[in-house]
Amino acid sequence: xxxxxxxxxxxxxxxxxxxxxxxxxxxxxxxxxxxxxxxxxxxxxxxxxxxxxxxxxxxxxxxxxxxxxxxxxxxxxxxxxxxxxxxxxxxxxxxxxxxxxxxxxxxxxxxxx
Amino acid sequence: xxxxxxxxxxxxxxxxxxxxxxxxxxxxxxxxxxxxxxxxxxxxxxxxxxxxxxxxxxxxxxxxxxxxxxxxxxxxxxxxxxxxxxxxxxxxxxxxxxxxxxxxxxxxxxxxx
DNA sequence: ACCGCTTTTCGATGCTTGTCGAACATCGCA
DNA sequence: TGCGATGTTCGACAAGCATCGAAAAGCGGT
Numbered sequence: 001x002x003x004x005x006x007x008x009x010x011x012x013x014x015x016x017x018x019x020x021x022x023x024x025x026x027x028x029x030x031x032x033x034x035x036x037x038x039x040x041x042x043x044x045x046x047x048x049x050x051x052x053x054x055x056x057x058x059x060x061x062x063x064x065x066x067x068x069x070x071x072x073x074x075x076x077x078x079x080x081x082x083x084x085x086x087x088x089x090x091x092x093x094x095x096x097x098x099x100x101x102x103x104x105x106x107x108x109x110x111x112x113x
Numbered sequence: 114x115x116x117x118x119x120x121x122x123x124x125x126x127x128x129x130x131x132x133x134x135x136x137x138x139x140x141x142x143x144x145x146x147x148x149x150x151x152x153x154x155x156x157x158x159x160x161x162x163x164x165x166x167x168x169x170x171x172x173x174x175x176x177x178x179x180x181x182x183x184x185x186x187x188x189x190x191x192x193x194x195x196x197x198x199x200x201x202x203x204x205x206x207x208x209x210x211x212x213x214x215x216x217x218x219x220x221x222x223x224x225x226x
Numbered sequence: 227a228c229c230g231c232t233t234t235t236c237g238a239t240g241c242t243t244g245t246c247g248a249a250c251a252t253c254g255c256a
Numbered sequence: 257t258g259c260g261a262t263g264t265t266c267g268a269c270a271a272g273c274a275t276c277g278a279a280a281a282g283c284g285g286t
Contacts, residue, residue: 095218
């Protein structure tokens with residue numbers, strides 16, 4: 001009996017057309033999560049633990065879950081690490097210009113605040 | 114002794130340059146408040162009680178307070194009515210394109226949902 | 227087989243939030 | 257002066273949220 005290669009439950013992502021605006025806005029209304037998005041904007045992919053945020057690992061995991069379930073980021077597993085990436089294409093298709101505008105606004109708000 | 118003509122405490126608004134992005138995003142992440150913004154987009158001004166939202170007056174007052182203190186709307190008093198308006202100029206100056214993009218995204222999200 | 231690293235899950239905690247009803251304030255009008 | 261209409265304030269309440277520490281799961285290397 002071939003055991004599944006899946007170890008932990010694979011991270012679930014909403015379909016592009018199911019991304020909800022209110023979920024996205026809520027996800028982006030937290031500074032810690034916005035920092036994650038901003039960093040991910042500059043790099044295509046990054047491991048969870050390598051973000052310049054000052055919260056406990058469990059808290060960070062929670063924020064990634066919020067971002068993932070709102071459709072802002074995607075996550076893939078590699079070994080015991082989990083890499084995150086912005087869903088730029090899906091977001092652009094669903095809500096054109098939103099991500100760019102918000103990130104531009106963030107830069108005016110205080111940049112890294 | 115001349116009493117002040119102010120009866121109730123006048124509504125307080127943040128200065129344009131003090132509008133905080135996180136406050137704005139949070140204000141916009143609620144459907145009831147978003148409905149208010151959407152209606153205000155089509156009309157320059159409107160009295161509080163005349164919005165097509167289905168909540169108690171006290172709840173509505175709370176939402177207006179959130180919108181006002183985040184800098185999304187302004188309110189002026191006339192007699193015993195309070196008129197609200199979008200702070201389109203201030204918002205555009207502080208976060209260019211944000212309001213338009215979010216409202217366009219709202220239309221894609223389900224329009225009046 | 228064991229250890230260390232990365233990340234998630236669980237339970238708890240304190241704060242925030244959306245909601246309501248009741249009471250209050252203010253105005254116009256009769 | 258009193259009445260109705262318009263909004264706000266005040267508690268109260270349930271739900272949600274950001275946060276943490278402790279524990280567990282999964283992987284790679286020794």
